[in-house]
Amino acid sequence: MRVLVVPFPWKAHVFNLVPLAWSLRTAGHEVRVACWPDLLEAVTSAGLTAVPVGPGETAQVRTQRDRRQSSDRAAAARRAPQQGLEALFDPRAGRERLGWEQVRRVVEDLVLPQARRSNDSMMEDLIAAARAWRPDLVLWGAKAFAGAVAAEAVGAAHARVLYSVDVYTRMREDFLNARAGRPPGQRPDALRDWLEGWAGRFGVEFSEDLVGGQFTIAPLPGAFRPDARADTLPVQFVPYNGPAVVPGWLAAAPAAPRVLMTFGDSVDDAQARLPLPVERLQQILRAVADVEMELVLALPPDARREVGQVPANTRLVDSVPLAEVLPTCAAVVHHGGTWSFGCALRHGVPQLLISRAFDAPLKFACLQASGAGLAMTPDQADGPAVRAALLRLLGDPALRANAAALGKEMLAMPSPNDLAHTLQDLAAARRAGPVPAGR
Template identity: 55%
Template sequence: MRVLIVTFPWKTHLFNMVPLAWSLRTAGHEVRVASEPDLLDVITGTGLTAVSVGSGEALPERIRRAWREGTLPPIEDAPPLGEPAPLFDISPDREPLSWQQVKRIYDTLVVPRARLFNDAMMDDLVDVCREWKPDLVLWNAVTYAGAIAATAVGAVHARLLYSVDVYTRMREDYLYRMAQQPEADRTDGLKDWVSGHAERHGVEFSEDLINGHFTIDPLPEPFRLEHRLTSLPMQFVPHNGKAVVPRWIEEKPKAPRVLMTFGVSANDWPELFVFGVEQMQAILDAVADLEMELVVTLPKDFQAQLQRVPDNTRLEEFVPLSAIMPTCSAVLHHGGAGSFGTAMRYGVPQMMISQALDAPLKFKYIDKSGIGVWLKPEDADAAGVRAGLVKLLRDDSYRKNAERLGQEVMSMPSPNELVHTIENLVADHRAGAVPATR
C-alpha cells in the first residue's frame, strides 16, 4: 500500500515517526513524507522520500511573526502550567474541565496552533493526495491537514502521538461541557476551523478529522490516558537524525555519567531553553564537587558565554541519545519526546524541568512510577538541581523503578510488529474517494 506521513516542520516530531516509517518501508510498502520546505533536508537525511507542501517560511519565523501580529498569544498569556488542574488529573474519577477553562485553552492554544501548523500546507497536501492516492495517511498529532487530505481521497488516516494524549482529553472535555451550554453559546472554534478547510475540498466534518480513525501511542500503559478512541501501543524506538558516535562514549566513565540535554530543537530556538546563561553557570558551579561525569549539550554560542567549566563537566554541541543514554546513571532533560522516551527505554532515572503543555501530566507520572524527580522552571535554581541529581545518584530505588519501566517499554509491540496490525486496520476502514471540487 501507499503510505503518506505528514508532519508540520519540526524535526523532533519527524524523528518520532521515522522508525515506523522505515518499518512500513521494509515491509514492502511505498512511503513518502510530506512537510514544508524547511524540513525537506531533514526528511531526506533519514533516507525517506520527501514531498514538499506549503510555505517556504520557516516555522520559527512564522511563530515569531504570529506573536508580533497578535494571531498567536505569547507564551506568557497562555494558561499557566498546572492550571486548569483537572486537565492533569490522572485519577479515574476526575472532574472534567469547566466550560470556561476548556474554552480558554482552545482559544489561546489549540486553535491558534492548529492554524499555524496547518493552514500553509492544507491545499498543497490535498493536491498531493489526489495525485498520489495514498491508502494510509499517518499524521503527527497536531497536523490535522493530514486527516482532511486523507478523507478527501478516501484514505484511512491515523494519528501518531509524540507525548501524553492531552489533545483527546481536552476534546472530550470540550464536547461534554459544550453539550451542557445553551444552544446559542455552543461555539466550537476547532470544528469551525476544520470544517472550513474540509468543506472546500468536498469533505464532511466528523470527529475523525480531529481524532483519526485510530491512534498510535508510543508511551507505556502507565502514561496513557483513558479515552474512547482505538489506540495501538507501539514501543518507543529513538531516532536521532544524522549522528556520529564519539569514541569517548564507548569508554567506561570513571564516575557515574549524567546527561543534561535540552533537545536538538533548542539549537534553532533560544526561546526553548529552560535555563539562561547565568542560571546554567550557577548550576554547573553547584554540582562541581559531585562525583560524576556531567555531559551537557549546548549550542556553541551558549557555551562561549560560560565563564567556567568544572572539571567534572564535558560540554558538547550534540550527542546521539540512543548512544549515550545506555551509559548514563541519570539524565536531566526538558521533557521532549526524544529525551523522555529514550530515558524510559533504557531505564535511566530522570530529572525533568519543563514548561511544555504536557509537563504537569509527565510530572505526575514520574511521581507515580518512581522513575525520577522534577522541577518547574521557576523553581529550578542551582540548589534544587543539585538536590535532585544527588537523589537520583544515591537512591537506588529510582534506578530499579526506571529499569522496570524500561522492561515494560521493551515488551510493547515494536514498529515492525505493529505493521501487520496497521495493514488489517487499513483494510477494515478503507473507503471510497471524495470527488475533487477544486
C-alpha cells in the same frame, strides 16, 4: 499499499515518524513524507521520499511573526497556559473535567492559533498531493490536522501518531463535555468551525475523526497513557536522532556515575532553546561541582560559549547521540523533549525534567506517579534544588528500579515492525472511496 506520512512541521516531529515510516518501507509498502520545504533535508537524509507542501519559510520564522501579530489575549494565555487547568494534568482515573470557560480559553487562545499556523498554509498543497498519489493510509503527527482532512478527501484510512502524553484528547473530551451542558445557541466550537471550513472545500463532512484520527498510535508505556482511547495502538519508542557520530570519549567507561544534562535536541539544531538562563545554569554547575559524577553537558554553540569554564566533573559538548550515550548513564536531566524523554524511558534511566512546555505538567505527573523520576519547573530549578534532585536520582534504589521496570515495559511493547502488519490490516478495513472533488 501506499502510505502518506504528514508530520507536524518541526524537525523533532519528523524524527518521531522515521522509525515507523521505515518499518512500512521494509514491509514492502510505498511511503512518502509530505512536509514543509524547510524539512525536506530532514526527511531525505533519513532515506525517505519527501513531498514539499506549504510555505517556503521556516516554521520558526512563521511562528515568530504570528506571535508578534497575535492578540493580547492569546499572548496572556501563553504566558500562563496552566492557570486553572489542574484537572487536565491529573493522571488519575475519574479526574474532574475542565469547565467551559477554562477549556474554551485553551482551545481558542492556544490550540487553534497553533493549529492554524501549522496547517493552513499546507492544506491545499497536501490535498493536491494526496489526490495525485491516492494513498491507502495516512499517518499524521499529533496537531497536523491537515493530514486527517487529506485522508478523508481521498478515502484513505488515517491515524494520529502521538509524540508525547495525549493532553489533546483530554482537552477535546473536556470541551465536548462542557459544551453539551451549555444552552442552545451558546455552544461555539472554534476548532470544529475551522476544520469544517477546510473539509467542506474538499467535499468532506466534519467528524471527530478529523480531530483525533480514526485510531491513535502511542509510543509510551501505559503509565503515560492515562484514560487512553479504546482504539489506541501502543508501539515501542525507537529513537532516531538524525545523522550522528559516536564521540571518542564514549569508548571508555566513566570513572564515576555518568549524568547527561541536555536542554536541546540530540543533534546540533537551530531550534534548540534553553529553558533556563545561562546565569542559572552556571549556578547549577557550581552547586553540583563536588558531586561524584561525570556530568556530560550538551548545549547549543551559543549557550556553550556563554557558559564558559565548567567544573572538573563536567564535560561540555555541543551534541550527543542520545541513543548511544543514555545506556551508559546513571541519570539524565533534560527539558522534557520527545527524544530525551523517550530515550530515557527506553533505557531505564532515572530522569529529572525541567520544562515549561504545555504538556509538561501531565508528563510530570505521570513520571512521578510511576516513581521513575523527578520534575520541576524552570522557576524552581536553582542550584540547591537541582543538586538535591541529582543526589536522589543517583542514590535512590527505588527510582532506579522503577525506571528499569519502565524500560522493560517499553521493550515489551509492539515494535514498529510489528505495528506495520497491524496497520496494513486496519487500512484495508478502514479504506473508503474518495469523496467528490469539491471546489
